[in-house]
Amino acid sequence: AQTVTQSQPEMSVQEAETVTLSCTYDTSESDYYLFWYKQPPSRQMILVIRQEAYKQQNATENRFSVNFQKAAKSFSLKISDSQLGDAAMYFCAYRGYNTDKLIFGTGTRLQVFP
Amino acid sequence: GAGVSQSPSNKVTEKGKDVELRCDPISGHTALYWYRQSLGQGLEFLIYFQGNSAPDKSGLPSDRFSAERTGGSVSTLTIQRTQQEDSAVYLCASSLVRYRETQYFGPGTRLLVL
Numbered sequence: 324a325q326t327v328t329q330s331q332p333e334m335s336v337q338e339a340e341t342v343t344l345s346c347t348y349d350t351s352e353s354d355y356y357l358f359w360y361k362q363p364p365s366r367q368m369i370l371v372i373r374q375e376a377y378k379q380q381n382a383t384e385n386r387f388s389v390n391f392q393k394a395a396k397s398f399s400l401k402i403s404d405s406q407l408g409d410a411a412m413y414f415c416a417y418r419g420y421n422t423d424k425l426i427f428g429t430g431t432r433l434q435v436f437p
Numbered sequence: 438g439a440g441v442s443q444s445p446s447n448k449v450t451e452k453g454k455d456v457e458l459r460c461d462p463i464s465g466h467t468a469l470y471w472y473r474q475s476l477g478q479g480l481e482f483l484i485y486f487q488g489n490s491a492p493d494k495s496g497l498p499s500d501r502f503s504a505e506r507t508g509g510s511v512s513t514l515t516i517q518r519t520q521q522e523d524s525a526v527y528l529c530a531s532s533l534v535r536y537r538e539t540q541y542f543g544p545g546t547r548l549l550v551l
Contacts, residue, residue, distance in 0.1 A: 366526060366528075366547070367542065367544045368528060368530075369542075370539055414479060414480065423468070424496070425480070427481075430479055
C-alpha cells in the first residue's frame with residue numbers, strides 16, 4: 324500500500340525568506356501524481372502544485388516549486404519570498420495513475436513571521 | 438466559476454442522532470469524493486462517485502456511514518447513530534473526470550458529536 328510521510332509537524336519562516344517542506348512517499352507504481360495542498364484556517368484545501376511522475380522537470384507555480392526525486396521517493400515544496408498569507412497547513416498527497424483516491428500525509432503547519 | 442460547496446458549514450449533534458452532509462460539486466464534474474479529516478490527522482478517503490455510482494466505498498469506516506449521489510451532481514453523506522469518534526471535518530472534492538484530473542475541494546463540514 325502507498326504511504327505518504329511528512330516528518331515536519333511544524334515549520335516557521337520569516338517574511339521574504341525561503342522555506343522547504345519535506346515529503347517522502349512509498350509506492351511500487353512507476354506512474355503516479357504528487358500534489359501539495361494548502362489548508363488555511365478557513366479549511367478550504369487549495370491546490371498549490373502538481374507533479375506527474377513521468378515528467379523529469381520539476382513543477383513550478385510562481386513562488387512555489389518542488390524538488391522531485393523519483394528514485395529517492397522524495398517530493399519537497401520550496402516556498403520563495405514567503406508571505407504572511409502563506410501561513411497554513413500544507414499537505415503532501417499521492418495518487419496512483421489509474422486510481423481515484425488521494426493519499427495524504429499528516430501535514431506540516433507553516434508559520435510566517437513578519 | 439463556482440467552486441465546490443458544502444452544507445452545513447458546521448453541525449453539532451447529540452450522540453445517537455443521524456446527520457446528513459451535503460456536497461455540490463463544480464458544474465460538469467463527473468467525479469466526486471468524500472474525505473474525513475479527524476483532529477490532528479491527515480485526510481482519509483471515504484468514498485468515490487463516478488456519475489451516480491460508487492465504484493469505491495472502501496474508506497467508509499462502518500455500516501453507519503452511507504452516501505448517495507443523484508443526477509450526477511449533488512451528493513449526501515449520511516451518518517446514522519452518530520458516535521463521538523465521528524467528530525471530524527468532512528471534505529468533499531470533485532474532478533472533471535476520474536483518474537488523472539486534479540481534485541478540487543470544498544470548505545468542508547465540521548461535525549461535532551456531543
